[in-house]
Amino acid sequence: MTTEHGSSLTHLPRGATGFRDPQTELLPTTDSRAFASACYEAARRARCRIIEITQPVLTPNFHTAVMSCRSLDFAVLGHVHLPLMAIAQVQAARSTSVVFIDGVPEIEEALRSSGAFRILASDELRKPLELIDTSSLDQAECRQVAYWKPATLGQLLFNYWD
Template sequence: MLIRIARGATGFWGHGDDPLPGADVAAFRSACHAAARSIDGTASEVAPAGSMPSFHTAVISTSSGRSIVLCHAVFPVVAFVASLPNDGAPLPDFISPPGWAAAFEVGGFRLLDVDELCMPLASADTSELAGEELEQVGYWRPNTVGELMFNWWD
C-alpha cells in the first residue's frame, strides 16, 4: 500500500502560497462530544493546536479509562494515541481507533489506522509536499507518516 502525503501534512506551507485549509475545531469538538455520549463518557481537554503542534488534542473518558484523540490541524483526520502527548516529544504510541470512533466519521473526519501512521516515511509518496515542507522533513527527519503529520515543529 502506497500512501500519498498531501501538501500541508506537515502543517507548513510555502511563503506567498494561499493559506492551507484548517480542520474545523468546532466540528472536532462536536465529534468528540458525540463519541463520548455514545459510550456514556465525557469529552474534556479539547485543546486546539497552538503555535507549534500540528494537531488538536482531546481526552474522552469513561468509567473504564480514557482515550486520547488527535485531530490534524489542516486535514479532517483523527488518530488515537495511548497516552497524552508531551510537549515537543514524538508520538510513537499510535493505537487503532476504538469501535466507538465511528462518531468521528459521521462528523466528517477520516480515521487513521496504525498501519498508515507507522508506515516508514521512506515508503510513502511525498511528491506533493511543498518545498518548505521538504526542508522541514529534512531538518526534523521523521521516520514515519505519523511523525510527519503529528509533530511539534516550529
C-alpha cells in the first residue's frame, strides 16, 4: 500500500474490506486510542471542536470522529484495519452511504502531521474500483466485493457491510 503524501493508493492490501477468511490469520487493527488522539490534536491545532468519537461494533469498518469547525460539521473516518483516514459529510457518515469531502485543509494538515495515518482525498476515494489492484484481497473479501459491488475505492474501504 502506498502511504506517502500525494501518492495514489493503487494497490489494496488484505483487510481493506474489513473481512477475512476464518482460517487465515487475524487482520491487523489500528489503535482506536491513536485515532482519537490524532483527532483531538488536529481539532486543537485547527481550533475546532470534537462533538463525538465512536468506535465500530460490527459495522461500519471505521472509527468516526464528528467535528465542528467554523460552522462546518464533518466526520473524520479512520479505517479499523489500515492506517487510512477520510473526511465525510456527517449525515453520510451515519448512514450506509458515505459522501467524502475535501475543504477542511487545516484539519487535513493537522491529521497528516500525526504521521500515524494517511489522509485520502475525496477524488482518490471516488476512483473507480477497476483502476485499483485488488489482487491481495483474500477470498472472503472477494466474495464481499462481488456481493456488495462497490464502484469506488471509498465504497470498498469505508463500508457498512455485514
